[in-house]
Amino acid sequence: MEKMSMIYDALLSLHAEMVLDQALREFRLRQLYEAIDEALQYGDEATFLKLTDDLRALQNQ
Template sequence: MDKMKVTYEAMLGLAAEMMLDEVVLKFRKDRLYQAIDEALISGDRDTFQRLTEELKLLHV
């Protein structure tokens, strides 16, 4: 029974870590989209290109 409990706790920890990673990634993407929109509005081409490259890396 103890081995099953340890395995179960490890699986719960892994699931929690995966969920946290997903939430952090979504937050980062949302922030990048917002910053990209602001760069487009202000006409800041360099920032736009840098941010879109960073966004592409998150999609890999």
């Protein structure tokens, strides 16, 4: 029975890690989109290009 408990705990831990990773990824995506919009608004081409590269890299992960 203790083995089942250990497996269950490991699965819960893995699930929690996956949920956290997804939340962090979505947060970073929102940050990038907002920063890209701001760079466009101010005409900051260098920042826009860097941020879009970052966005592509995150989307390709």
